[in-house]
Amino acid sequence: MCLTIPAKIISLNKNKAAVLNGGIVKEVNVFLTPGLKIGDWILYVSDFALRKISGKDAKEIIELLEDSRKKINISNLSVKFKNIIAASSVRQLGRAEIVYLLNTKGQEKEALFSEANIARKSYLSDFICIHGIIEFSNFCGQDCLYCGLRNQNRKIKRYRMPVREIVQKAKEAVEKKGYKILVLQSGEDYFYTDEMLAEIIGAIKKSCRVFIFMSVGERSRDCYKKMKQAGASGVLFRFETANQKLFKKLHPRGKNFKNRFESLKFMKELGYFIATGSLIGLPGQTTKDLADDILTAQKWANMVSMGPFIPAKNTPLEKRSQTSNSKKTELNLKMIATLRLLRKDIRIPVVTALETLAGASGRKRALQSGANALMLNLTPNKYRQLYKIYDNKFYQKENIWENYGLFKRQGSYAMLEERMKKELTRN
Ligand code: 5AD
Numbered sequence: 527m528c529l530t531i532p533a534k535i536i537s538l539n540k541n542k543a544a545v546l547n548g549g550i551v552k553e554v555n556v557f558l559t560p561g562l563k564i565g566d567w568i569l570y571v572s573d574f575a576l577r578k579i580s581g582k583d584a585k586e587i588i589e590l591l592e593d594s595r596k597k598i599n600i601s602n603l604s605v606k607f608k609n610i611i612a613a614s615s616v617r618q619l620g621r622a623e624i625v626y627l628l629n630t631k632g633q634e635k636e637a638l639f640s641e642a643n644i645a646r647k648s649y650l651s652d653f654i655c656i657h658g659i660i661e662f663s664n665f666c667g668q669d670c671l672y673c674g675l676r677n678q679n680r681k682i683k684r685y686r687m688p689v690r691e692i693v694q695k696a697k698e699a700v701e702k703k704g705y706k707i708l709v710l711q712s713g714e715d716y717f718y719t720d721e722m723l724a725e726i727i728g729a730i731k732k733s734c735r736v737f738i739f740m741s742v743g744e745r746s747r748d749c750y751k752k753m754k755q756a757g758a759s760g761v762l763f764r765f766e767t768a769n770q771k772l773f774k775k776l777h778p779r780g781k782n783f784k785n786r787f788e789s790l791k792f793m794k795e796l797g798y799f800i801a802t803g804s805l806i807g808l809p810g811q812t813t814k815d816l817a818d819d820i821l822t823a824q825k826w827a828n829m830v831s832m833g834p835f836i837p838a839k840n841t842p843l844e845k846r847s848q849t850s851n852s853k854k855t856e857l858n859l860k861m862i863a864t865l866r867l868l869r870k871d872i873r874i875p876v877v878t879a880l881e882t883l884a885g886a887s888g889r890k891r892a893l894q895s896g897a898n899a900l901m902l903n904l905t906p907n908k909y910r911q912l913y914k915i916y917d918n919k920f921y922q923k924e925n926i927w928e929n930y931g932l933f934k935r936q937g938s939y940a941m942l943e944e945r946m947k948k949e950l951t952r953n
Pocket residue numbers: 672673674764766804805833834835836837838879915916
């Protein structure tokens with residue numbers, strides 16, 4: 527489900543223990559985890575110790591989540607910056623203020639990251655939500671100029687996972703690994719009828735306890751209703767950009783700006799947990815556009831999925847990479863941090879595109895700049911390389927996350943359910 531920061535037991539008294547977590551002493555219940563001793567390391571959620579872990583693994587997790595960067599002395603920074611940061615805890619920031627934050631450099635940029643990290647820690651503690659994604663078909667009827675799966679790209683090998691295989695892989699992820707939130711993603715592929723999608727969801731829900739998020743693009747309200755009735759909880763559906771003109775340029779056929787928001791509206795009405803967001807660094811996109819993306823995303827989303835545009839082979843935008851990877855990474859981190867300051871409660875995943883751009887340190891840096899969720903890839907190996915939204919997708923060993931972030935014990939689903947309810951009603 528979720529990785530939490532380890533704590534060390536410093537005293538024990540029957541079912542209660544005092545633990546030290548990042549220098550702060552807390553009291554937790556330990557009756558779920560008998561046999562603990564003073565000096566042991568544990569993972570805990572909502573005041574309950576969930577499991578003991580080794581000192582070595584505890585160290586590794588702490589390194590992932592703890593901020594080792596030098597603390598910036600904010601008092602040396604500009605009055606404007608300080609005012610914006612102060613304002614962010616009492617009111618919604620305006621567009622000009624967001625633009626200012628997105629343009630920060632040097633010390634102010636670092637301070638933005640660390641303020642966002644503090645906001646994440648104090649509002650959400652070290653609760654990193656883990657989602658598993660299964661990319662079940664790379665067929666797509668759309669022709670988005672930026673996307674490697676676009677219909678007109680005849681150069682990629684297409685695949686579709688059969689219904690049984692999708693259900694099987696989802697069940698394995700839940701039963702063997704302990705995933706509790708799965709995203710089922712595909713191109714816009716009408717091979718899968720509304721009924722088939724509902725059948726997939728129904729079959730998974732019947733056999734295991736898991737939240738299912740659908741990411742299948744523009745389909746009718748009726749389709750989304752059927753999927754909801756079959757047991758889907760969320761949607762992952764980006765608006766891509768809040769700039770209508772830019773949207774039109776990038777989608778000369780098919781996708782339509784108004785439809786995007788009409789879809790989001792009916793998804794919300796149907797009671798879905800909404801994950802939406804935009805692409806960062808599109809050709810022709812300005813910082814003002816990005817500020818609008820943040821304002822739009824936070825209005826619609828329970829979870830904001832935004833990530834860098836990475837030029838994909840065999841697309842009209844193949845050669846359109848104006849900026850260096852490191853600049854793009856920094857801009858992405860600033861987007862995450864700014865959004866975190868605007869919305870302390872919202873779920874922000876580190877997306878694979880950012881990890882592709884930033885390499886192995888990308889995840890850690892994003893988590894330390896305000897992100898609080900991960901999207902781990904569960905697509906079977908034989909299909910993975912074919913799901914080429916963009917090239918050279920990043921994968922890394924997920925051991926630590928899968929071992930410690932996914933609690934298999936009874937009750938952890940119910941705990942997440944509570945959390946999801948809260949997140950849904952906040953918006
Ligand atoms: N780079 C990064 N992300 C992309 N997407 C599509 N093409 C690219 C690309 N070249 C994103 C879109 C889409 C999601 C499934 O993948 O935002 O909504």
